[in-house]
Amino acid sequence: xxxxxxxxxxxxxxxxxxxxxxxxxxxxxxxxxxxxxxxxxxxxxxxxxxxxxxxxxxxxxxxxxxxxxxxxxxxxxxxxxxxxxxxxxxxxxxxxxxxxxxxxxxxxxxxxxxxxxxxxxxxxxxxxxxxxxxxxxxxxxxxxxxxxxxxxxxxxxxxxxxxxxxxxxxxxxxxxxxxxxxxxxxxxxxxxxxxxxxxxxxxxxxxxxxxxxxxxxxxxxxxxxxxxxxxxxxxxxxxxxxxxxxxxxxxxxxxxxxxxxxxxxxxxxxxxxxxxxxxxxxxxxxxxxxxxxxxxxxxxxxxxxxxxxxxxxxxxxxxxxxxxxxxxxxxxxxxxxxxxxxxxxxxxxxxxxxxxxxxxxxxxxxxxxxxxxxxxxxxxxxxxxxxxxxxxxxxxxxxxxxxxxxxxxxxxxxxxxxxxxxxxxxxxxxxxxxxxxxxxxxxxxxxxxxxxxxxxxxxxxxxxxxxxxxxxxxxxxxxxxxxxxxxxxxxxxxxxxxxxxxxxxxxxxxxxxxxxxxxxxxxxxxxxxxxxxxxxxxxxxxxxxxxxxxxxxxxxxxxxxxxxxxxxxxxxxxxxxxxxx
Numbered sequence: 001x002x003x004x005x006x007x008x009x010x011x012x013x014x015x016x017x018x019x020x021x022x023x024x025x026x027x028x029x030x031x032x033x034x035x036x037x038x039x040x041x042x043x044x045x046x047x048x049x050x051x052x053x054x055x056x057x058x059x060x061x062x063x064x065x066x067x068x069x070x071x072x073x074x075x076x077x078x079x080x081x082x083x084x085x086x087x088x089x090x091x092x093x094x095x096x097x098x099x100x101x102x103x104x105x106x107x108x109x110x111x112x113x114x115x116x117x118x119x120x121x122x123x124x125x126x127x128x129x130x131x132x133x134x135x136x137x138x139x140x141x142x143x144x145x146x147x148x149x150x151x152x153x154x155x156x157x158x159x160x161x162x163x164x165x166x167x168x169x170x171x172x173x174x175x176x177x178x179x180x181x182x183x184x185x186x187x188x189x190x191x192x193x194x195x196x197x198x199x200x201x202x203x204x205x206x207x208x209x210x211x212x213x214x215x216x217x218x219x220x221x222x223x224x225x226x227x228x229x230x231x232x233x234x235x236x237x238x239x240x241x242x243x244x245x246x247x248x249x250x251x252x253x254x255x256x257x258x259x260x261x262x263x264x265x266x267x268x269x270x271x272x273x274x275x276x277x278x279x280x281x282x283x284x285x286x287x288x289x290x291x292x293x294x295x296x297x298x299x300x301x302x303x304x305x306x307x308x309x310x311x312x313x314x315x316x317x318x319x320x321x322x323x324x325x326x327x328x329x330x331x332x333x334x335x336x337x338x339x340x341x342x343x344x345x346x347x348x349x350x351x352x353x354x355x356x357x358x359x360x361x362x363x364x365x366x367x368x369x370x371x372x373x374x375x376x377x378x379x380x381x382x383x384x385x386x387x388x389x390x391x392x393x394x395x396x397x398x399x400x401x402x403x404x405x406x407x408x409x410x411x412x413x414x415x416x417x418x419x420x421x422x423x424x425x426x427x428x429x430x431x432x433x434x435x436x437x438x439x440x441x442x443x444x445x446x447x448x449x450x451x452x453x454x455x456x457x458x459x460x461x462x463x464x465x466x467x468x469x470x471x472x473x474x475x476x477x478x479x480x481x482x483x484x485x486x487x488x489x490x491x492x493x494x495x496x497x498x499x500x501x502x503x504x505x506x507x508x509x510x511x512x513x514x515x516x517x518x519x520x521x522x523x524x525x526x527x528x529x530x531x532x533x534x535x536x537x538x539x540x541x542x543x544x545x546x547x548x549x550x551x552x553x554x555x556x557x558x559x560x561x562x563x564x565x566x567x568x569x570x571x572x573x574x575x576x577x578x579x580x581x
Contacts, residue, residue: 003323003324004323004324004331005052005053005324005331005332005333006051006052006053011051014050014051015050015051015053015055015331016055018048018050018055018056019048019055019056019330021060021061021063023050023063024063024064024065025048025049025050025055025056025061025063025064025065026049026050026051026064026065026066026354027048027049027064027065027066027067027068027334027351027354027356028046028047028048028049028061028062028063028064028066028067028068029046029047029049029068029070029075029336029338029351030046030062030067030068030069030070031044031046031069031070031071031072032044032045032046032047032070032072032073032074032075032338033070033072033073033074033075034047034057034074034075034328035074035075035076035077035306035309035328035342036327036328036329037077037306037309037310037313037314037326037327037328038314038327038329040306040307040310042074042306044072045057045058045059046058046059046060046061046062047061047075047328047336048061048064049334049351049354050354051354052333052334052353052354053331053332053333053334053354054328054329054330054331054332054333054334054336055330056330057328057329057330068349070338070349073338073339073340073341073348074338074339074340074341074342075328075336075337075338075339076104076309076313076328076336076337076339077309077313077314077317077325077326077327077328077332077335077336077337078104078105078106078107078313078325078333078335078336078337078350078351078352079103079104079105079106079107079290079291079292079295079312079313079337080105080106080107080108080109080291080312080313080316080317080322080325080326081100081105081107081108081109081275081276081277081290081291081316082109082227082229082248082274082275082276082315082316082319082320083109083111083177083206083227083229083248083250083274083276083277083278084108084109084110084111084276084277084278084280085110085111085112085113085114085278085279086108086110086112086127086138086521087112087114087115087469087518087520087521088114088252088278088279088280088281088469089279089280089281089282089285089521090281090282090469090513090515090520090521090522090529090533091282091285091521091522091526091529092130092369092370092372092517092521092522092523093127093130093131093134093138093370094130094134094367094368094369094370095369095525095526096136096285096526097134097135097136097138097363097367098135098363098367098526099282099285099286099290099363099526100136100285100290100291101135101136101350101352101357101358101363101365102347102350102358102361102362102363103285103289103290103291103292103293103347103361104290104291104292104337104339104345104347104350105136105290105291105292106135106136106137106325106335106337106350106352106357107136107137107139107316107317107322107325107335108136108137108138108139109139109140109141109173109276109316109320110127110131110138110139110140110141111140111141111143111176111177111206112124112127112128112140112143112176113143113144113145113146113148113176113177113472114469114471114472114474114518114520115127115376115517115518115520115521116143116146116156116158117143117146117147117148117154117155117156117472117473117474118154118155118156118379118444118474118518118519118520119155119156119375119376119379119518120146120155120156120157120158121156121158121162121166122156122373122375123156123376123518124140124142124143124158124166125166126372126373126376127140128140128169128171128172129370130370130372131171133368134367135352135357135358135363135365135367136352138171139171139172139173139320139322140169140171140172140173141172141173141174141175141176141177141206142158142163142166142167142172142174142175142176142198143158143176144163144175144176144177144178144179144180144191144194144195144205144206145176145177145178145179145180145472145561146158147472147473148179148180148471148472148473148559148560148561149179149180149560149561151560151568151570151573151580152440152472152473152475152558152560152568152569152570153442153444153445153447153449153473153475153568153569153570154444154472154473154474155379155444155445155473155474156444159190160190160193160194160197163175163193163194163197163198164193164194164197167197167198167201167203168201172203173203173204173320173321173322174198174203174204174205174206174320175194175195175197175198175203175204175205175206176206177206177207177208177229178191178194178195178205178206178207178208178225179208179472179561180561181207181208181209181212181216181220182578184219184220184223184225185216185219185220192223195223195224195225199224202321203321204226204227204319204320204321205223205224205225205226206225206226206227206229207220207225207226207227207228207245208228208229208230208561209225209228209230209231209240210230210231210232210410210411210562210563211232211236211563213236213239217239217240217243218243221243221244221245225245226244226245226246226319227245227246227247227248227274227319228240228245228246228247228248229247229248229250229276229278230250230410230562231247231257231261232257232260232409232411233260234260234261234263234264237261237264238264241269241272241273245272246272246273246274246315246319247261247272247273247274248273248274248275248276249261249262249273249274249275249276249311250276250277250278251275251276251277251293251294251297252277252278252279252280253279253280253281253284253549253552254279254408254410254549254552254553254555254556255278255279255408255409255410256408258294258297258298258301259301261273262298262301262303263301265303265307265311267307270307270310270311270315271315273311273315274311274312274315274316274319275291275294275311275312275316277290277291277294279552281533281549281552282522282526282529282530282533283529283530283533283534283537285526286526286527286530287530291312292345292346292347293345294312295308295309295312295345296343296344296345299342299343299345305342305343306342309342313326313327314326314327333353334351334352334353334354335351335352335353336350336351337349337350337351338350338351346361347361348360352365372517372523376517376518377497377516377517378497379443379444379468379497379498379518379519380443380468380476380493380494380496380497380498380519381443381444381445381446382441382442382443382446382476382490382494383446383447383448384448385487385491385494386441386486386487386490386491387487388482388483388484388486388487389483390450390483390487391437391439391452391483391486391487392426392452392483393426393427393428393437393452393453393454394424394425394426394427395425395427395453395454396425397425399416399417399418399419400416400417400418400419400427400454401414401415401416401453401565401572401574401581402415402416402417402435402453402454402455402456402565403415403438403453403454403455403456403557403565403566403567403572404455404456404457404565405455405456405457405458405547405553405557406457407457407547410556410559410562411562411563411564412557412562412563412564412565412566413564413565414564414565414574414576415456415565417435417456419435419454427454429454429480429481429482431460431461431462431481431544433456434456434457434459435454435455435456436454436455436456436458436460436479436480436481437452437453437454437455437479437480437481437483437486438452438453438454438455438458438477438478438479438557438567439451439452439453439477439478439479439486439567440470440475440476440477440558440567440568440569441475441476441478441490441569442475442476442569443468443474443475443476443519444473444475449569449570450569451567451568451569451570451571451572453567453572455479455557455567457547458479458545458547458550458553458554459544459545459546459547460479460480460481460540460543460544460545461481461543461544462481462482462485462504462505462543462544463480463481463482463485463502463503463504463505463510463543464478464479464480464481464482464485464486464488464489464502464503464543465478465479465480465489465500465501465502465540465543465545465550465551465554466478466479466480466486466489466490466492466493466500466501466503467493467499467500467501467551467554467555468493468498468499468515468519468520469500469515469519469520469551469555470554470555470557470558471555471556471558471559472559472561473558473568473569474518474519474520475558475568475569476490476493476494477554477555477557477558478490479554479557480503481505482505484505484506484507485503485504485505485506485507487507488503488507488508488509489501489502489503489507492509492512496512496514497514497516497519498514498515498516498518498519498520499512499513499514499515499516499519499522500512500513500515500533500536500551501513501536502536502539502540502543504543510539510542510543511532511535511536511538511539512532512536513529513532513533513536536551537549537550537551560573560575561575562575563575563576564576565581
């Protein structure tokens with residue numbers, strides 16, 4: 001990646017002239033309190049910008065073609081999200097950029113493995129193209145696990161040769177989260193070739209290692225894997241950073257490790273931590289914010305704001321070798337946020353590449369919408385409409401394995417319950433006991449494959465919820481009480497071409513959101529998406545669910561790389577023992 005933002009001799013001379021005081025700055029920000037991420041100090045001074053970069057900082061700089069007096073407000077580097085899936089915001093890149101730049105985020109490390117599991121290499125290339133010429137830099141990692149495992153049916157496969165080719169793209173910073181840690185530990189040749197491809201060209205390898213410790217963690221790290229965003233407990237985090245791993249503290253819509261991990265951070269180990277939202281939906285981006293919300297929340301928890309800013313800027317820039325950003329200093333990219341204070345973190349002004357990009361929470365630059373190929377807009381392929389009888393479930397003799405939802409976490413419990421059976425040995429949903437049915441229907445190849453099981457903790461009393469956002473293969477996922485309602489929800493999704501839907505006990509649609517792009521992202525603006533999502537959440541609540549984000553919770557019940565019990569189109573999967581039940 002770039003060590004310095006400029007490659008043109010004349011531009012460099014112009015920057016030096018401004019720094020020497022021989023020429024006026026293009027933009028001069030005066031009387032701002034500059035947060036120095038190198039020494040932790042805050043100094044009231046002036047900042048001179050020439051073109052796209054910072055030329056100089058100091059009280060002596062008083063000439064500028066445009067001068068803005070900040071009247072003592074705080075200047076920080078543009079915020080950097082160290083781990084995000086654009087698809088999980090439900091927004092296309094252009095619309096996401098419009099929202100988060102106004103909140104102070106100027107760079108994102110994006111892992112497009114959601115769309116890759118639907119469209120393969122074409123999906124990754126589509127996202128790289130869609131991220132061009134936006135007021136937020138979306139750097140990418142190459143998805144390492146497509147499919148995530150062979151325990152589910154994805155829409156495509158990305159092999160080691162394809163990974164190596166994608167890694168050459170200038171917008172790619174490394175290999176994406178290596179979820180297949182058993183493959184790493186066992187030395188799987190295909191997994192090893194993907195990791196080595198990134199190492200060979202000097203790019204990083206992101207990890208995904210929930211609960212990994214001891215010799216298994218040592219072996220995982222020995223492969224040169226350098227980050228983890230799935231750390232849950234303090235002890236786990238300490239073991240990982242003591243071994244040199246970087247921990248990305250997650251604060252998303254469905255899961256947050258902020259409360260558990262933030263107290264560990266101190267002046268001695270702060271370089272080992274970064275921040276990432278991972279998954280945050282459009283409605284929360286509008287109502288709460290992005291990294292600005294994380295910073296505000298962390299300060300309320302008692303953390304030092306300057307230390308937090310370091311974690312949200314230079315730490316991510318340094319780790320992902322984006323050496324041209326992450327600090328306010330001469331020679332760095334002019335990505336700057338002006339905050340009202342370091343408590344509320346309200347972004348009053350954002351400068352991106354030396355240009356004023358946002359004021360008072362609104363992006364002021366024109367942003368062109370992306371054009372997406374027809375293949376991306378027609379991604380739901382199901383053999384036929386579903387019927388109520390398709391959702392019958394006969395688990396066999398003995399106690400019934402049940403997925404146990406853990407509120408606020410991506411991990412689940414593995415429950416075994418003694419349940420009543422109807423004639424023929426079938427088990428039904430029992431909302432009185434907190435039990436709903438859950439099913440996954442393959443939607444990429446029209447195979448007709450599906451699996452049915454039980455889940456406890458979604459709290460639906462009636463009706464059904466269905467989605468094509470089902471990590472990581474993104475098949476159709478539905479949960480509910482009545483089989484008729486579940487069938488109706490799935491059939492509505494098929495008609496919509498993907499998205500979210502909530503139906504009542506009679507199969508009538510209460511609310512829906514169409515996600516036309518790969519069944520994952522909307523073509524609409526964020527407020528439209530947020531309003532539809534609000535109606536869906538209200539519908540889910542009316543159906544009995546008390547979860548704050550039931551659709552996000554539902555989406556991770558199909559992810560067979562996070563313990564303990566998950567469901568895919570191939571069956572109920574015991575992650576702990578890596579076997580189907």
